[in-house]
Amino acid sequence: MNYNFKETMSKPERLAPGHRMCAGCGGTIAVRNVLRGLHEGDKAVIGNATGCLEVSTFTYPYTAWEDSYIHNAFENAGATLSGVEGAYKALRRKGKLDETYKFITFGGDGGTYDIGFQSLSGAMERNTDMVYVCYDNGAYMNTGIQRSSATPMYADTTTTPVGSESNGKPQNRKDLAAIIAAHDIPYVAQTTFVQNFKDLHVKSEKAIYTPGAAFLNIMAPCPRGWRYNTPDIMEICKLGVETCYWPLFEVVDGKWILNYEPKKKLPIEDFLKPQGRFKHLFKKGNEYLIEEFQKEVDRRWEELQFRCSR
Amino acid sequence: MAKRDRLSGNEAVAIALRQINPDVFPAFPITPSTEIPQYFASFVANGQVDTEFIPVESEHSSMSAAIGASAAGARSLTATSSCGLAYMWEELYIAASNRLPLALALVNRALSGPININCDHSDSMGARDSGWIQIYAENNQEAYDNMVQAYRISEHQDVRLPIMICQDGFITSHAVENIELLEDDEVKNFVGEYRPENYLLNPECPMAVGPYSITDYYMEAKRNQAEGMKHVEQVVLDVAEEFAKVSGREYGLFEEYCMDDAEVAVVMIGSAAGTTKDAIDKLRAEGKKVGLLKIRLFRPFPADAIAKALSNVKAVAIMDRAEGYTNHGGPLGADVMSALFRARSQALAVNYIYGLGGRDVRVEDMESIFATLEQIVKNNDAGETYRYLGIRE
Numbered sequence: 001m002n003y004n005f006k007e008t009m010s011k012p013e014r015l016a017p018g019h020r021m022c023a024g025c026g027g028t029i030a031v032r033n034v035l036r037g038l039h040e041g042d043k044a045v046i047g048n049a050t051g052c053l054e055v056s057t058f059t060y061p062y063t064a065w066e067d068s069y070i071h072n073a074f075e076n077a078g079a080t081l082s083g084v085e086g087a088y089k090a091l092r093r094k095g096k097l098d099e100t101y102k103f104i105t106f107g108g109d110g111g112t113y114d115i116g117f118q119s120l121s122g123a124m125e126r127n128t129d130m131v132y133v134c135y136d137n138g139a140y141m142n143t144g145i146q147r148s149s150a151t152p153m154y155a156d157t158t159t160t161p162v163g164s165e166s167n168g169k170p171q172n173r174k175d176l177a178a179i180i181a182a183h184d185i186p187y188v189a190q191t192t193f194v195q196n197f198k199d200l201h202v203k204s205e206k207a208i209y210t211p212g213a214a215f216l217n218i219m220a221p222c223p224r225g226w227r228y229n230t231p232d233i234m235e236i237c238k239l240g241v242e243t244c245y246w247p248l249f250e251v252v253d254g255k256w257i258l259n260y261e262p263k264k265k266l267p268i269e270d271f272l273k274p275q276g277r278f279k280h281l282f283k284k285g286n287e288y289l290i291e292e293f294q295k296e297v298d299r300r301w302e303e304l305q306f307r308c309s310r
Numbered sequence: 311m312a313k314r315d316r317l318s319g320n321e322a323v324a325i326a327l328r329q330i331n332p333d334v335f336p337a338f339p340i341t342p343s344t345e346i347p348q349y350f351a352s353f354v355a356n357g358q359v360d361t362e363f364i365p366v367e368s369e370h371s372s373m374s375a376a377i378g379a380s381a382a383g384a385r386s387l388t389a390t391s392s393c394g395l396a397y398m399w400e401e402l403y404i405a406a407s408n409r410l411p412l413a414l415a416l417v418n419r420a421l422s423g424p425i426n427i428n429c430d431h432s433d434s435m436g437a438r439d440s441g442w443i444q445i446y447a448e449n450n451q452e453a454y455d456n457m458v459q460a461y462r463i464s465e466h467q468d469v470r471l472p473i474m475i476c477q478d479g480f481i482t483s484h485a486v487e488n489i490e491l492l493e494d495d496e497v498k499n500f501v502g503e504y505r506p507e508n509y510l511l512n513p514e515c516p517m518a519v520g521p522y523s524i525t526d527y528y529m530e531a532k533r534n535q536a537e538g539m540k541h542v543e544q545v546v547l548d549v550a551e552e553f554a555k556v557s558g559r560e561y562g563l564f565e566e567y568c569m570d571d572a573e574v575a576v577v578m579i580g581s582a583a584g585t586t587k588d589a590i591d592k593l594r595a596e597g598k599k600v601g602l603l604k605i606r607l608f609r610p611f612p613a614d615a616i617a618k619a620l621s622n623v624k625a626v627a628i629m630d631r632a633e634g635y636t637n638h639g640g641p642l643g644a645d646v647m648s649a650l651f652r653a654r655s656q657a658l659a660v661n662y663i664y665g666l667g668g669r670d671v672r673v674e675d676m677e678s679i680f681a682t683l684e685q686i687v688k689n690n691d692a693g694e695t696y697r698y699l700g701i702r703e
Contacts, residue, residue, distance in 0.1 A: 045510050060521035068510040070381055071520035072374055073400055079371035083336060083378025086362040088511060090333040090384055093360050099513040122367030
């Protein structure tokens, strides 16, 4: 696909400025760029799970959303958009609506991996014609950085605090993209902010215009929760990909495709080092924790390579 | 032309829904309401409706999807019972606060635990403060008639609130009774087209639903819902009047049975009212001045009209098919007693908890209640006002 950075970035904003998200928030970058995947003039209904994005973009009586938008609750964005999409089908069938609409839902990892997981699984299994976009910042950031099942191992969060008896979160993160791929839906992809947003743009457009259910998992760093220097977000994302912590892949009609293979896979320290939530890993005597982390990254990377080689 | 048939309450409601032909019906099975979506799925499979039927993975999702569909501009509904309603609890409030006129066919069943599949009203009583209109039925005919009237009430421009059409689990939902159905086109004409003003799929104007609303607006939003509720009584009466013209069957906010000269009365909700009427017929034949006030509209609560209807009784037994755990009675008891207090009534009132988890209520039971009321009048003392009927000690 031809990708023109300037042209893509010059498309009219569908999330208006003036919302109350933090400066440098990865969630907002994800949303604006997913919406650039919509063709100009095409109508959409946007769904949203409760989270930072919802409370900061639709604070009564102001909305930042140019398209129709619905927030229902924390755990039911999948089901809510199922209902909207159902209404669309019914109204079209009954001759009450001529226009075509696209349906896009945004949720953070808390609303997607955890509390909204059942509702999401149902919507995907029913092959609802929508894109569910998870902006994954690896914790419940809206309530103040609590661990989620997307939080990486050893991360320091407010419910897995580092202490004399704790090295942060003891468990690995859930591989949600693989779980959604196991729903056998037409399109699943994992991406983040790299390559001048080309990977994210291409995948968003594909996801939006693939008939049936589609799922995008976007690593969207949170400067507050990850504790890196806010302007370094693009560098953090690049390191996530170059260390193979956050590989770029697609699952199209069940076929796994690896979209990017680093020429030289960087050590995981490079990704962990700039982030305050992993500061304790670099204390003397904790080298084994980084080794454990590396082992897990390697294991998952090999598993992904195997899936994509078939 | 009316059609005579023999139907269970669930089938009757399902037929009403076929005749209404709603736009979106998300559903999840739970005893005893399961049959409603089951019948409806066969209507979809046979092309008798063009509804989008969404078999979701939980009741939380069925209500969530019904809300999404309604916000999108569709006429939507779901059906459930008991724990299914409890699981939707959060969503009930959201539907009401969004002023969405969707419907819920509720088949009343006891809440767990212990787990029990039979009738009581603990499920819908738990949702009584959620901002939904609640209408109850005594029998299958009423369940059908209430369903046909539901959207006319909820979609009314002065109301715009979700509506719960309740019937008693198994007692009416599964028991087959004679029933009179309206013709399909009579229902279609009566219910009419749904034309929302603002909705997500309006190509002329996008809309945002479900805002974050903090202290500067939240209270106004709640007050706004209460304003909608204030219009419900009149709309229920107006819709009933129109319905009577089509069906010949009359409805009000409640039904008064032998109340004109009643000295003692029972106030209750649901199928046990039929049993109570039998007891009244028997006692009236013996010359006793006994009556029944059967609640139809429970939310909003027509307190003034109820107090007026009870203004000449000397003693009243308020029957609750749900506990309130207040140590002094159930939810209907609290509402009726407060209505009597507001009206400065001198009636002696007692509150019974009865029929929990499907505990049978017999004609003799209701006769015993009337006998107790007579005794209360005689003693001029209500005695213990918080009582249980039919409990095994």
